[in-house]
Each structure stands twice: as structure tokens, then as C-alpha cells.
Amino acid sequence: xxxxxxxxxxxxxxxxxxxxxxxxxxxxxxxxxxxxxxxxxxxxxxxxxxxxxxxxxxxxxxxxxxxxxxxxxxxxxxxxxxxxxxxxxxxxxxxxxxxxxxxxxxxxxxxxxxxxxxxxxxxxxxxxxxxxxxxxxxxxxxxxxxxxxxxxxxxxxxxxxxxxxxxxxxxxxxxxxxxxxxxxxxxxxxxxxxxxxxxxxxxxxxxxxxxxxxxxxxxxxxxxxxxxxxxxxxxxxxxxxxxxxxxxxxxxxxxxxxxxxxxxxxxxxxxxxxxxxxxxxxxxxxxxxxxxxxxxxxxxxxxxxxxxxxxxxxxxxxxxxxxxxxxxxxxxxxxxxxxxxxx
Numbered sequence: 001x002x003x004x005x006x007x008x009x010x011x012x013x014x015x016x017x018x019x020x021x022x023x024x025x026x027x028x029x030x031x032x033x034x035x036x037x038x039x040x041x042x043x044x045x046x047x048x049x050x051x052x053x054x055x056x057x058x059x060x061x062x063x064x065x066x067x068x069x070x071x072x073x074x075x076x077x078x079x080x081x082x083x084x085x086x087x088x089x090x091x092x093x094x095x096x097x098x099x100x101x102x103x104x105x106x107x108x109x110x111x112x113x114x115x116x117x118x119x120x121x122x123x124x125x126x127x128x129x130x131x132x133x134x135x136x137x138x139x140x141x142x143x144x145x146x147x148x149x150x151x152x153x154x155x156x157x158x159x160x161x162x163x164x165x166x167x168x169x170x171x172x173x174x175x176x177x178x179x180x181x182x183x184x185x186x187x188x189x190x191x192x193x194x195x196x197x198x199x200x201x202x203x204x205x206x207x208x209x210x211x212x213x214x215x216x217x218x219x220x221x222x223x224x225x226x227x228x229x230x231x232x233x234x235x236x237x238x239x240x241x242x243x244x245x246x247x248x249x250x251x252x253x254x255x256x257x258x259x260x261x262x263x264x265x266x267x268x269x270x271x272x273x274x275x276x277x278x279x280x281x282x283x284x285x286x287x288x289x290x291x292x293x294x295x296x297x298x299x300x301x302x303x304x305x306x307x308x309x310x311x312x313x314x315x316x317x318x319x320x321x322x323x324x325x326x327x328x329x330x331x332x333x334x335x336x337x338x339x340x341x342x343x
Contacts, residue, residue: 032296033303034338035060035108037256038096040087041311045096049311050103056331057338060106060156062255062305065093067142068114075126075135077113079142087311090149097153108157108305109150110193110255111143113164122165122195136174143178144185151186158182159191159255163214165198172203179207193255196270200240210253210302211244216270223263224283230266230290238294245300254295254304258323259287261330272323279321285330292337303341306334 036058038045053061066088067079079089086092093109100107113121126132143160150158160175160182161168168175182190191212194202199213219225219233241252259265261284263277295301307323310316316326325331 031059032301032341033060033106033253033305034058034341035062035106035303035305036309037062037064037110037305037307038087039308039310040064040066040085040092042085042087043311044086044092045099045311047099047102049313050099050105052313053100053105053309054103056335057342058105058306058334059338059342060108060303060305061096061100062108062110062159063087063093063096063100064110064112065089065146066112066114067139069116071116072119072124072126075131075138077135077138077142080145090145093146094149094153097149097155101153106156107153108159108191108255109146109155110159110162110305111146112162120163122163122198124164125166125170132171136171140178143182147182147186150188155188157189157191157210158186159193159212160208162193162255163195165194165201168192168194168202168204175204176207179204191253191255196237200244205244205248205250209250211241211248211250212253212255213241214256215254215304216256216268218268219266219287221264221267224280225266227286227290230287231294233266234290234294242300251300251302253302256307257291257304258307258325259284260321260323261325261328262321277321279319281318281329284325284328285333288325288330288333289337292333296337296341 034057036053038061065079066084067077069077081089087096097107115121126135147158160178179190189209191208191210192204193212193214195214196217199211205211217237220229222229245252259269261279261281263280263283265280265283266287296303306325310324310326316324316328318328325334
């Protein structure tokens with residue numbers, strides 16, 4: 001027969017043992033979202049192209065149906081029309097879903113708005129209440145179309161918007177109602193993708209399942225910084241991300257991340273302008289290596305979707321200075337690190 005003191009001692013030993021187990025488990029990286037952002041194409045996604053995604057050990061794909069605005073004077077979105085590329089409209093999204101699911105790839109549907117003349121969606125605003133309401137009606141129809149497709153195919157994650165800071169800030173009641181209505185028609189996880197510089201100014205995180213960030217954080221102004229310099233450049237951003245995760249008790253998800261293969265790629269990682277620097281494939285690979293080592297082992301971080309991946313096998317290459325890592329040294333880095341965290 002145990003005395004009370006002996007029983008308490010046994011409980012303490014058991015708790016210490018569990019703590020040790022949890023501590024050991026925390027050192028083992030759990031499965032992450034090893035994603036790619038699949039660029040919409042004119043034609044359907046083939047089985048060979050889907051298998052190519054598996055070759056880099058990716059386990060998730062972001063599909064991006066686009067909507068367009070003619071100009072800011074016409075506050076209505078145009079989407080799912082024949083003039084769009086196959087991969088940008090509902091038929092193409094569903095075809096891609098079926099092909100990717102055959103390969104057991106997880107999917108996020110991530111709607112994007114394209115504005116003429118390269119205007120930034122985060123600055124979108126309208127001069128009158130009537131214009132706002134007209135835009136909101138078309139935006140709601142756009143999002144609901146793809147949310148219903150997401151539910152139909154049991155898609156794991158649905159993104160309710162991409163880089164729309166002013167819209168989110170100016171019209172909070174619209175977004176709260178939209179989220180409530182999405183929960184009624186879609187049972188998967190919801191995320192919103194905010195630009196890197198506004199992530200800590202968004203009031204939606206409590207309503208969603210992830211803190212979604214398009215992660216083009218500036219890390220260095222040097223031509224080709226070292227690994228140590230890149231790590232140093234991440235420090236202040238990482239602290240902000242950890243604090244966000246802690247405040248809202250949600251994991252951070254990089255809804256986009258990536259770098260161009262050029263000199264100065266980490267100065268303004270969002271810059272997609274042409275001919276701004278010389279090709280530098282090693283910097284692209286080095287920056288991705290640091291990213292995986294710094295983030296993919298963190299429990300507060302859920303993974304991300306690489307920007308960007310093209311369907312065609314000959315995309316990228318040594319003469320290409322764009323974001324894609326295809327047929328560049330960075331592809332081997334992705335393959336190596338995604339393997340460590342693949343299911």
C-alpha cells in the first residue's frame with residue numbers, strides 16, 4: 001500500500017518523464033507544408049508535369065485562379081471567362097486539382113487579383129460607398145465560386161485574399177461577414193495572404209486558421225551576402241513573426257516565398273522588374289538554404305509555398321534570372337530540404 005508522499009513522488013517522476021519526452025520530440029521537426037506556387041498555363045496539367053513536382057519532394061501546391069480589373073474607375077472584377085488562360089479559370093483549377101490529388105499532393109486555392117499597369121493590390125481603394133459595394137459584390141462572387149470548388153474537392157486550405165491590406169483595413173465588416181459565410185460552405189482551413197510589411201497590422205488573424213504572409217522580407221543590401229549575413233538579416237523579421245504566432249496562437253504560413261537568381265536579390269526580394277542585376281544562381285540557392293534551416297524546424301511555423309513553379313519541364317535554366325528555381329542550383333537545395341520534411 002502506497003503512502004501519500006510516495007504517490008506524490010511517483011507523480012512527479014511521471015511528469016518529469018513526460019516533460020523529457022516532449023522536450024525530445026520538440027527537437028524532431030514535424031511535417032511541414034513543402035509547397036510550390038503553380039503558375040497557371042494555357043493548357044491542362046499533365047501527369048508528367050505533376051510527377052515533376054514530386055521529384056523535388058514537394059507535398060503541397062498552391063493553385064491561383066485570377067480575377068482582373070480593367071481600371072480603378074470600373075470597380076468590378078472579371079473572372080472565369082473564356083479569354084483567360086485555362087489554368088486561371090474554374091475549369092482549369094478543377095482539372096489541376098484532379099491531377100494533383102492523383103499524386104497525393106495537398107492543395108491550397110489562392111485567388112489573386114491582377115490590376116492593369118502593375119498597380120499594387122494592397123493600395124486598392126474607391127472614392128465612394130457605391131463603388132466599394134459594387135467591388136465587394138463581385139469579390140464575394142469570385143471568392144465563393146472557388147470556395148465551393150474547394151469544398152467539392154475537399155481541398156485542405158483556402159486563401160480568402162492576397163495582398164489586399166487597404167481593402168482589409170477599410171472594410172472590416174465585409175471581411176468578417178465573408179469569413180462567417182465561408183465557414184458555412186467550406187470545411188477546410190482558411191488563411192489570408194498579407195504582404196510582408198503589413199503582416200503585423202492585420203486584424204483578421206484571430207478569425208483564421210493560419211497567419212498567412214507573402215514573405216518577401218528585405219534581408220541584405222549587399223550584392224551577394226553570405227549565409228551569416230542572411231541569418232542576421234532575418235533576425236528582426238523572425239522576432240516579429242514569433243510574436244504574431246504567440247499573440248494569436250496560430251502558426252505562420254508563408255503563402256509565398258522565394259528569391260530571384262540575381263545579384264542584390266535580397267535587397268528588394270519582391271522586385272520583379274526586368275534587367276535590374278546580373279544573374280546569381282548561388283545567391284538564390286544560398287538564401288533558400290538559410291530559409292529552410294532557420295524556419296522549417298520551428299514549431300510556430302507551418303511551411304510555405306515557393307514562388308514560383310511552371311508546368312513546362314524546360315522552364316528556368318542558367319540563362320533565367322526570374323523567381324523559378326527550375327533547372328538551377330536552387331532546385332537541388334529545395335529537393336534536399338523538402339525531403340527532410342516530407343510526409
